[in-house]
Amino acid sequence: MGIALVLSQVFQNALYSRVKEEIVLKNGTDAFMAWENPPPPVYMQFYFFNVTNSDEVLKGDRPAVFEVGPYTYREFRPMERVSFSENGTRVSAVNPKSYVFDANMSIGPEDDLIRTVNIPAVTVMEMFKDKVIIRNIISALMKSKNEGLFMTRTVGEILWGYEDPLLKDLTRFEKTLDPHFGLFYKMNATDDGEYEFFTGKANYKDFARVAEWKGNSSLEWWSSDQCNMINGTNGASFHPIITKDESLFMFSSDLCRSIYAQYEKDLSVRGIPAYRFVPPSAVFANVSVNPANTGFCVPAGKCLASGLLNVSVCKQGAPIIMSSPHFYQADEKFVLDIFGMRPKKEYHETALDINPLTGILLRAAKRLQVNVYVEKIPVFSQTGNVQTLVFPVMYLNESVTIDEESAKKLRAVVTEGNVIVNIPFGLIGLGILLGVVFMVLMCWQRGPESTAAERQPLLSSS
Numbered sequence: 127m128g129i130a131l132v133l134s135q136v137f138q139n140a141l142y143s144r145v146k147e148e149i150v151l152k153n154g155t156d157a158f159m160a161w162e163n164p165p166p167p168v169y170m171q172f173y174f175f176n177v178t179n180s181d182e183v184l185k186g187d188r189p190a191v192f193e194v195g196p197y198t199y200r201e202f203r204p205m206e207r208v209s210f211s212e213n214g215t216r217v218s219a220v221n222p223k224s225y226v227f228d229a230n231m232s233i234g235p236e237d238d239l240i241r242t243v244n245i246p247a248v249t250v251m252e253m254f255k256d257k258v259i260i261r262n263i264i265s266a267l268m269k270s271k272n273e274g275l276f277m278t279r280t281v282g283e284i285l286w287g288y289e290d291p292l293l294k295d296l297t298r299f300e301k302t303l304d305p306h307f308g309l310f311y312k313m314n315a316t317d318d319g320e321y322e323f324f325t326g327k328a329n330y331k332d333f334a335r336v337a338e339w340k341g342n343s344s345l346e347w348w349s350s351d352q353c354n355m356i357n358g359t360n361g362a363s364f365h366p367i368i369t370k371d372e373s374l375f376m377f378s379s380d381l382c383r384s385i386y387a388q389y390e391k392d393l394s395v396r397g398i399p400a401y402r403f404v405p406p407s408a409v410f411a412n413v414s415v416n417p418a419n420t421g422f423c424v425p426a427g428k429c430l431a432s433g434l435l436n437v438s439v440c441k442q443g444a445p446i447i448m449s450s451p452h453f454y455q456a457d458e459k460f461v462l463d464i465f466g467m468r469p470k471k472e473y474h475e476t477a478l479d480i481n482p483l484t485g486i487l488l489r490a491a492k493r494l495q496v497n498v499y500v501e502k503i504p505v506f507s508q509t510g511n512v513q514t515l516v517f518p519v520m521y522l523n524e525s526v527t528i529d530e531e532s533a534k535k536l537r538a539v540v541t542e543g544n545v546i547v548n549i550p551f552g553l554i555g556l557g558i559l560l561g562v563v564f565m566v567l568m569c570w571q572r573g574p575e576s577t578a579a580e581r582q583p584l585l586s587s588s
């Protein structure tokens with residue numbers, strides 16, 4: 127009977143259907159509460175590349191940078207304005223994120239100074255290099271304000287924004303420009319539009335998957351707005367019963383594309399079994415290695431080397447290029463171009479550790495680097511003799527690890543699951559044990575007679 131149960135997987139299937147039933151977004155379920163207000167703390171950590179030889183770089187030397195960080199923010203990301211569709215298959219919500227500085231987990235205060243590329247200046251120089259009148263105005267303004275290719279600004283200014291004097295003066299000539307600049311300008315405590323998620327009621331594989339964003343559904347690139355690619359889940363939930371051979375899609379509005387991750391190995395987080403998923407190197411490969419990446423050549427036909435993504439259109443035209451930290455998995459050229467780049471898998475890869483039975487994220491780190499495309503623009507003497515470079519500004523590590531209280535609950539669920547799945551093996555074991563007992567009893571009963579019968583002739587012959 128045990129063998130029959132093992133082969134038919136009755137108990138495993140019963141467990142799976144219970145998990146599928148429990149893990150849906152429905153008012154009152156644990157899965158819903160964890161989705162609405164994730165209990166484990168999420169940290170956003172920033173590491174800046176402080177330029178040490180800016181004068182030499184202008185003469186054409188290789189830049190040397192010194193990594194400083196982390197500057198750590200605790201991230202709060204509750205689901206708000208939650209409302210279920212009538213038949214319970216979808217739920218809509220907004221997901222505002224706020225960032226609160228955590229001095230104890232940071233190397234210094236938010237007003238530490240960082241020397242880096244003058245991103246607003248590089249942006250307007252690139253934007254208007256072919257427009258004679260405005261480019262002369264820019265050049266004159268930069269000279270009068272003593273601004274060059276590099277700037278020294280505080281961590282808080284570079285991240286959350288400041289009024290840039292050059293941009294401010296330029297708005298008199300170009301009304302469309304915003305005088306503020308910041309990599310995360312206006313991103314604190316604001317949401318990025320309304321999402322509609324599948325609840326998982328109709329199909330467990332859709333649990334918490336983004337169905338629509340800002341009223342648009344899409345599985346492909348959004349032709350009108352390439353930044354709004356929608357795919358995969360948003361946040362900390364994946365569907366339950368994850369197998370080793372599937373690809374997990376992640377949606378990220380700041381990455382400007384969805385990336386996928388594949389199984390790498392088994393491990394355990396706080397005593398809970400996990401699969402580690404990482405983006406395969408094909409995700410970052412250049413077009414000649416992975417033709418599927420043609421869609422990420424922006425503008426069309428202009429493809430960058432392995433490991434780089436042009437997100438200029440998503441950043442108001444600023445020449446921003448994303449990569450993995452320290453150009454991990456990118457073309458080696460970029461590592462060699464900058465003194466101070468040391469890519470290392472364990473520190474610089476994006477990784478997700480997921481409990482396969484429940485799909486709950488046990489630990490994750492999303493790591494991304496922000497770079498600026500810098501080149502010599504002959505009409506601007508401010509660019510000197512600089513080499514053409516993908517210049518690293520900073521990288522971030524957005525990470526989360528399951529809290530002990532949730533881990534305790536999950537350990538109980540996993541243990542219970544193991545017990546249920548192992549019932550048939552228990553039955554087989556019990557069967558074997560009973561068989562052994564039975565045989566021992568038989569031998570014990572008949573044993574003495576047969577030995578006596580065997581030994582008798584021997585005894586009589588001697």
Ligand SMILES: *[C@@H]1O[C@H](CO)[C@@H](O)[C@H](O)[C@H]1NC(C)=O
Pocket residue numbers: 153154208209210
């Ligand atoms: C969930 O149920 C509670 C109490 O029954 C109610 O106050 C709340 O508004 C419901 N939430 C949603 C999103 O329907």
Ligand SMILES: *[C@@H]1O[C@H](CO)[C@@H](O)[C@H](O)[C@H]1NC(C)=O
Pocket residue numbers: 211212213214215216328
């Ligand atoms: C539930 O409603 C959505 C629209 O809100 C519809 O697309 C879907 O087919 C419905 N599903 C069921 C099972 O009725």
Ligand SMILES: *[C@@H]1O[C@H](CO)[C@@H](O)[C@H](O)[C@H]1NC(C)=O
Pocket residue numbers: 224225226227286314315
């Ligand atoms: C973000 O907003 C929250 C609350 O609105 C505030 O406490 C926090 O200091 C802000 N963070 C930054 C970096 O401005």
Ligand SMILES: *[C@@H]1O[C@H](CO)[C@@H](O)[C@H](O)[C@H]1NC(C)=O
Pocket residue numbers: 176177178194234238239240241
């Ligand atoms: C970065 O470099 C600048 C100029 O060399 C220096 O003033 C500043 O203290 C450095 N910042 C940090 C955080 O070390």
Ligand SMILES: *[C@@H]1O[C@H](CO)[C@@H](O)[C@H](O)[C@H]1NC(C)=O
Pocket residue numbers: 345346347357358375384
């Ligand atoms: C989006 O996700 C679906 C299913 O999760 C997948 O079939 C599809 O290929 C993905 N599309 C892209 C462009 O990644």
Ligand SMILES: *[C@@H]1O[C@H](CO)[C@@H](O)[C@H](O)[C@H]1NC(C)=O
Pocket residue numbers: 424425428430436437438439499
């Ligand atoms: C990045 O994209 C922008 C806009 O699509 C384009 O103008 C720029 O030339 C691209 N940069 C590189 C380095 O390809």
Ligand SMILES: *[C@@H]1O[C@H](CO)[C@@H](O)[C@H](O)[C@H]1NC(C)=O
Pocket residue numbers: 412413414415431432457
């Ligand atoms: C693409 O990447 C491969 C492997 O890294 C390299 O050999 C090849 O030269 C690259 N091609 C282009 C066009 O950059």
Ligand SMILES: *[C@@H]1O[C@H](CO)[C@@H](O)[C@H](O)[C@H]1NC(C)=O
Pocket residue numbers: 169171472473474491523525
């Ligand atoms: C995030 O990644 C950085 C770089 O590898 C590492 O130093 C840091 O410890 C990580 N943070 C957390 C909370 O794991």
